[in-house]
Amino acid sequence: MKRTLGTCYYPEHWPEDQWGEDARRMVEAGLTWVRIGEFAWSRLEPVRGAYDFAWLDRAIAVLGGAGLRVVLGTPTATPPRWMLDRHPDMLALDEQGRARKFGSRRHYCFSHEGYRAECALIVEQLAERYGKNPHVAAWQTDNEYGCHDTALSYSDAARIGFQVWLRDRFSGDIAALNTAWGNVFWSMEYDDFAQIDLPNLTVTEANPAHCLAFRRYTSDAVVSFNRLQVDILRAHTDRPLTHNYMGRITDFDHFAVGDDLDIASWDSYPLGFLEDRVGADAARQRIYAQTGDPDFQAFHHDLYRAVGRGRWWVMEQQPGPVNWAPYNPEPLPGMVRLWTWEAFAHGAEAVCYFRWRQAPMAQEQLHAGMLRPDSKDAPAIIEAREVARELADAGDVAPAQAPVGLIFDYDADAAWQVQPHGATLSYFGLVFEQYRALRSLGLSVDILPPTVRDFTGYAVVLAPGMMHMPQDLKNALAQSEAHVVLGPRSGARDAHMNIPLPLPPDYPDLDVTVARIESLRPDMPRDLADGGRIINYREIIEGTADVVLRCAKGSAIAMHAGTGTYVAAWLDLEGWQNILRPLIQNAGIETIDLPDGVRIRDTGAERFWFNFTQEPHQIGAHHLAPISVLRQPR
Amino acid sequence: MKRTLGTCYYPEHWPEDQWGEDARRMVEAGLTWVRIGEFAWSRLEPVRGAYDFAWLDRAIAVLGGAGLRVVLGTPTATPPRWMLDRHPDMLALDEQGRARKFGSRRHYCFSHEGYRAECALIVEQLAERYGKNPHVAAWQTDNEYGCHDTALSYSDAARIGFQVWLRDRFSGDIAALNTAWGNVFWSMEYDDFAQIDLPNLTVTEANPAHCLAFRRYTSDAVVSFNRLQVDILRAHTDRPLTHNYMGRITDFDHFAVGDDLDIASWDSYPLGFLEDRVGADAARQRIYAQTGDPDFQAFHHDLYRAVGRGRWWVMEQQPGPVNWAPYNPEPLPGMVRLWTWEAFAHGAEAVCYFRWRQAPMAQEQLHAGMLRPDSKDAPAIIEAREVARELADAGDVAPAQAPVGLIFDYDADAAWQVQPHGATLSYFGLVFEQYRALRSLGLSVDILPPTVRDFTGYAVVLAPGMMHMPQDLKNALAQSEAHVVLGPRSGARDAHMNIPLPLPPDYPDLDVTVARIESLRPDMPRDLADGGRIINYREIIEGTADVVLRCAKGSAIAMHAGTGTYVAAWLDLEGWQNILRPLIQNAGIETIDLPDGVRIRDTGAERFWFNFTQEPHQIGAHHLAPISVLRQPR
């Protein structure tokens, strides 16, 4: 499959006589894809039941006629104002119990049955009309599920949905729920599922079992909301279906949503993310303020390759400053090209720039486009043209399994959010920092869903912080040929968020027991014996396995037996490198110590080098210019 | 007109047999004015419709009989408790949707028609009774509109008022509103004005056009609330009318309110403001903790001179520690005198100290007065007496036009609040920092309303950050003899908060175009080529005008043609000085580089030097003692 480029376009925002010229310039710039329609509900159905598809017919004809392939979005992220008159209670409620009002987007509760039915109607109309349209080459459901903290809702619809879900899960046996959740603890026992409220606004923290169940319910609600649209679309089209996930949104299981789709895609805003959600400290934010964090996009690329079971896109690529972060600087020259190539290096089939022309109105006026508001070239289109020229002789997408697998489990992320134990702790952060360490050793990484049981081909598999590890996963890992690295907190909870007996990790043939734990203030890291430090969190472990890492004061930090290693702490980068480097080398994999900001990614055919820094780097025989991409055959 | 002193007094707080002695001591201290009545509604109308003016008659007689001139306040900032029984929905709602309850003051929504009618009744009573009273020499409407964040209200009354206002503005054409606001953007289109809610509690940010319209509506609501009282008062009195604005409240257009009044006045609390709203960094807050920021009061003095079209007062002058800032230190000895003279230097007709005697009860117990609670002299009365003695031979108010005009536009402030683009950006901050730079060059400044079109007499006019610049303003500036300094962000939006075409600034005979913008982290300033730095925000500009300032890396930061200069960035103090100093000198105006904390102000007759620092300064032939005022004939 060819590597391709695209953009996001809103014909409804522009005079119809501009569409043709826009399409021509898209093709001229080397774009293949144009995504449209996902916010246009008020133009598609201006009055309830009175559809207006004529303009969209013409827009698709103009775009398709110019040679572009259309990705058509369902408009369910932006219900029109009349929808609220029909369904006043469709709004989500925030954790404080306040209705989240009309006036922007995503103003709906995933649990609201009435709204779901409305979505089914509009999707049915679109699918019928465009399912076999020759220009419509792919479909996108909704837009950025969970963005703006919209997955979790504390509405009546969510409460009732949650009760039904629980009744189903516990087969109507409220005593079973009370036992599973340990509700005897503070006399929190229920007599009936109808008594169970949502776990917000409690006097002190709610039962973590209660909270985790609500997060699982929420995830299932998103999955079923998406599936409703998928089922309708499938009945009318054989084109691939995708959804554009937003970076570092973990409030629902992307793997589960992805299982119903053909292609995963995500929206990559490196500079906005650095300011807003990477979690880097101020010094690091300053260094990478105009390039983005060198591992954050890569992590998501690898994640969505897994979510898409190999097929994935960047549906929205930052083209210049965004409008929504605390500070919104310009990318350095060359970064739009670098980000694009980075996505291809990680296996993307397509990279689409958001958006074609900067909007002069409404919420995203200060979000750059490929064109300025006056239709002149913005820097992004110039770099996109350069990539398009390079792609002409760059070869196809070249899949290859990485030597290292890293399990990412949305359920574990939820469990950590429910019970972090320390103010600086998050599952995403832990996994991401291990990922960074792997990448700093020159490795390509496959992110794996928690449901994988076949680890063939991986020399090393890591499952840090996976709070609940089903027994069959433990068995599959132990029986695989991979060297397995667990901990901290792996297997620390049973399926209902209770501490299991025997105590964790309870991993086959690895005699290690977590006797107790502690979380650490940021100003009290603890030195490891041979370089690096423990930060954030540590466990005190016991057992007969070999100690392979100690803290400076002598106690065991990692233990090893057979193919299993348990790491009983959150380490800093040097610490992770020190435990992982020899382990990976022993597994027969070469490592390369890379400077911060320099990264390697291998495909089946190529090795890519990326330099995110403003300085040149010499690594062995390779000279990397500042802000550069180096592509070699492999 | 003589420069005069006064105080704020609450006869209703004290035993009647104390009034005479208080009045005698006021006169003895050299005071001319006494403001009374503005919080006394519960005593003026203890039961709805049953008025009690006898005590006020006697108070005015005692005070006036002692030789004082009374400023009588309408009591509408403090509706009595019975008002809520009549109008339970009169309370404003905060942005979170919570009613702002009775129990302090300003507990009303400007949009509430029922409350407005009640205000009209009490003002009518007061105006009838005292409009021609010989001792009542001026009137104050309400008290500190907007203080405690009370301008913006999210009540039903405000929502309905907003809908009516919009319907009127768009002549009932909802499609016109949808177009003007770009509501197609996220399917935010309305079918009817009655669907338009207030822009709070939306899922993500509301449409900036929606937000700005609501702020404009709010401003108009304040203006009309005030006008209602003005119209009643005018029918009964020919005494001047004023309102006492609060420092750095920008939620409504003070110029528009001021247009209905005769004198502007404001409440100056230099130490409270430094802690609470100047926006200085911690180091600067520490330096000026006991003197106040050396430019903040001056800025407001110049602002309210403009609001009052030349006639203005300090209605409340801080006399000692206040009670409401995070920290409330004492002013240094001499500061009360310095602040008073500074007001006169900027053209004040009167300075009134708040308050006469420190209250032993209720919310402001820890707010100093001219007297202690035990009626002994507090430091303020001693310094006031000194000023009174100095005034005896100090000459009259001596108006003079300044060489430099600086436009301040409340609507631009609203636009920046709606769409700051960076966490550290505010219009007030930008204008204030330019003002500081001008003052650091020894200049006196006139602040100008955005409605001015005649710039005769100004050598230089600045209009930084004025988001919407009407074409006739641009023309008037370009055709004036003044050198005009625009930017950043001047003319960046059309009247409805959209990016205009051609792109800004679109200023006559100045070929400069803002191609794009970026906001900057506080830790990533950028050096200018010749000293000073870019902070907070910058624009990338194009055009054929002459580049007069560059950043160290070479790109244009300011461009000039004819009499116009556009500055494409927010600069630090040194940066502003470096661009403004030669420009002002070229306009034929002398500059003097002043140390931080030393300031000059010229009137028609005098030059004043103020030293806010605890060190002496020698500037040319002038020796400035620590914390001092130097007054010279000019």
Next chain:
Amino acid sequence: MKRTLGTCYYPEHWPEDQWGEDARRMVEAGLTWVRIGEFAWSRLEPVRGAYDFAWLDRAIAVLGGAGLRVVLGTPTATPPRWMLDRHPDMLALDEQGRARKFGSRRHYCFSHEGYRAECALIVEQLAERYGKNPHVAAWQTDNEYGCHDTALSYSDAARIGFQVWLRDRFSGDIAALNTAWGNVFWSMEYDDFAQIDLPNLTVTEANPAHCLAFRRYTSDAVVSFNRLQVDILRAHTDRPLTHNYMGRITDFDHFAVGDDLDIASWDSYPLGFLEDRVGADAARQRIYAQTGDPDFQAFHHDLYRAVGRGRWWVMEQQPGPVNWAPYNPEPLPGMVRLWTWEAFAHGAEAVCYFRWRQAPMAQEQLHAGMLRPDSKDAPAIIEAREVARELADAGDVAPAQAPVGLIFDYDADAAWQVQPHGATLSYFGLVFEQYRALRSLGLSVDILPPTVRDFTGYAVVLAPGMMHMPQDLKNALAQSEAHVVLGPRSGARDAHMNIPLPLPPDYPDLDVTVARIESLRPDMPRDLADGGRIINYREIIEGTADVVLRCAKGSAIAMHAGTGTYVAAWLDLEGWQNILRPLIQNAGIETIDLPDGVRIRDTGAERFWFNFTQEPHQIGAHHLAPISVLRQPR
């Protein structure tokens, strides 16, 4: 009375066949006490009115049969879910007006009459059944009144209760209330008690008199809630009654609650408190992160000795990491023993560890126990066994009056909260820092309730920050033989929160007047003339008394006459030492300058030395090992 140990146990959390073994191991570890029942309401009354005491009968029989003495808790901190169906309005409302929902604990409003009646029923049942049970040796009412900010409620029940309370206090005379509160200030006068709302959500701060009255009402509501249970229990049992107060909860008067009980007890979590509520700066938090603040527990020990009129326990002692602080590190080895001995040194009769076995479920999974979840020994039981062995020959509780008394007044704490004047000011903080200074001088301290009038035996009595000092207290102090240290802010308000005349402190035979006050930024401390600094707050004082402390610039900071000394500032540790050391020595009391982290406590029979640091210390002839307790006969 012997010094004894105990633990907190939840038979309802564990299989019944485990109870016997647990009891055996408790006895084996040297424990005397086992507290049970306080969260078990849903098991005692699973359906309204259908009680199930059989399991509790058996649990008490098993525990008592093993030789343990049972403390039985009333379960009113955890009303079952069915209670909400009966009393939907029983929930407290938070300051934002949001109902605090079911799903954790303490979900009730102290003012709700319906809930009080339900509590009376369950307490009556328990008292009848177990009042004379030979194994039930003590009773605990409810659990941690006020924890999780649950004392103050803004519910309708609280509003109505407050109105009734005010009507009673002011004998139905609303004019008297208006006068006492100074409601004329902003026309806040009421016509009827039914108009008085709770002082939350006002536009700006509510009247401090209003706020303080509401806090007093709240305190009285807690006292009467507790008294309801006490009265029922007294009718059925002669065993001692206690309540387990939580550290640094000051929202009600613990002395007043304690007056109805026989023994005070409190819950001591040194590491959690250090993170969460000591108020130490980051550097200090880091130093003591694994030991707790060296004075915080001691302060509470002395406080609850006063609350219990000599009889007090630690009902819950931290045994390892807790789950609820921002960071939750492990105590250093030896700290559980040290904390236990420290409690005994301050006169505790018993120290009970919370909890016996770490819970694998619900909210406190990550709260350590004496046993791990798998029932193996956790570190705490090992250190508890060591203490038990030491206790065998350690002698009995040996009461002794301390040479120094320090008044702690919950009402003053409320007054400071209502009107702090500076962001860093709190009454608790002021008293605690004076306490720390006294302890750093090697002194043992008695904390005294504000109601004490007989100061016989005290060489020195301190009453810092006591906002309202009744005249008979001033007289009693002045007539005592103690040297009395007042200030800052002592006597600064009358009984209704007004500034009194004459101005404070108005203390017999001490001619000192607080002329004015100021609060200070943290970055602007002021040097004292002879070492130490003024921080946070200072007063300007006048009078003829002798100046005994000056600031470096010369103004008086402390004045002295006869036996009275007034300190007009908040000082740092060195400052307090410098004023207190000579004063105490002059009173004939020996002082020892102790390093930070080393403390002395004398009982009637022993002198204890505690070293909270990880370094050894030599003090005179005494060698203190790191983290150690040294016990000597006295």
